[in-house]
Amino acid sequence: MRILLVEDDAALRLGVARGLEREGWQVDVLSDGEQAMSGGLQGGFDLCILDLGLPRRDGMEVLRHWRAQGLKAAVLLLTARDELSDRVRGLDAGADDYLVKPFDLPELLARVRALKRRADGRVEExxxxxxxxxxxxxxxxxxxxxxxxxxxxxxxxxxxxxxxxxxxxxxxxxxxxxxxxxxxxxxxxxxxxxxxxxxxxxxxxxxxxxxxxxxxxxxxxxxxxxxxxxxxx
Known part of the structure; x- marks a missing residue:
């Protein structure tokens, strides 16, 4: 599975990428919303992990752009926004799941595996x-x-x-x-x-x-x- 990780925090980006790679997945990384606007549409990704609090372009704007351009990949949002309204907006904009910061890496990996099962057609949860x-x-x-x-x-x-x-x-x-x-x-x-x-x-x-x-x-x-x-x- 090929994954795009868009996260501006360098330490968090490195740690998440390493955890995903240990699972055997290929990971591409980007650090700001402007890069992600086009980058998410060009790589043939199976899953995108997208931080909402990005520089240059907000993650919500990136997500809406991706879906408007026909991106079919699953999207997992990372957000420090714990308000219900923000989570609902993200799901309504086309996200498949979200994770509120701070989080443990094992939980993120579990959510990624669940999204992969759905993409593979194995909906038993x-x-x-x-x-x-x-x-x-x-x-x-x-x-x-x-x-x-x-x-x-x-x-x-x-x-x-x-x-x-x-x-x-x-x-x-x-x-x-x-x-x-x-x-x-x-x-x-x-x-x-x-x-x-x-x-x-x-x-x-x-x-x-x-x-x-x-x-x-x-x-x-x-x-x-x-x-x-x-x-x-």
Whole structure:
């Protein structure tokens, strides 16, 4: 997938670009709205990540121009404007999703993956494992009808595990997916967050099993088994 990133903050632009490239995507970068007016229409992009607060031309103006000129690529807005009216204006102008600054890189990557699934025609936005339901569109984890509260990093790790439920997810792939532009997500951090998720999931009948030397498997607890043993075996 080829992505255009339009962001005037150099540090943020570099960090986001590196995170996207770690996912295996090709990334082109621009730093102001004037460049983006024409640049977004010339590259054959699959997705555009567009900051609203750009110099020279406002991101909203860029977005309207793109859509008026027939741009079909999905557009994810980055905005420091947390007012509902601004978000509505962006969606009405043709954006497919938005993310309010400051944000964690894993959340941005999750939204990019969701937009890619839609573009690929895979519109299923709900992952299920037994009593757990992960709604990717609304960012909710539910156990039956009850909502399970997770931090942004816990959410990102849950998405990684549920996408491959029943299969081994390597520690290296988790580190890659969870790292931010500020710091790498270390293997020790993986263990910390796995431990936190086990505490969330054990009462819900779901275990995270360690496959030593390989990684982790998210699976249903065996009927009648001990929750603690299932989570740490």
């Amino acid at each position: 709900v992952l299920r494992l037994g009593p757990l339901t992960l709604d990717l569109a609304h960012k909710e984890l539910r156990h039956g009808e009850a909502r399970v509260a997770l931090s942004p990093r816990e959410w990102a790790l849950t998405e990684v595990l549920m996408q491959k439920a029943g299969k081994v997810v390597t520690k290296e792939s988790i580190v890659s997916r969870m790292s931010t532009w500020e710091a790498d997500f270390s293997e020790n951090s993986v263990e910390v967050y796995i431990h936190r998720l086990r505490k969330h999931f054990a009462p819900l009948g779901v275990a995270i099993r360690t496959v030593r030397g390989f990684g982790y498997v998210l699976e249903l607890q065996e009927s009648g088994g001990d929750a603690g043993a299932a989570a740490t075996s």
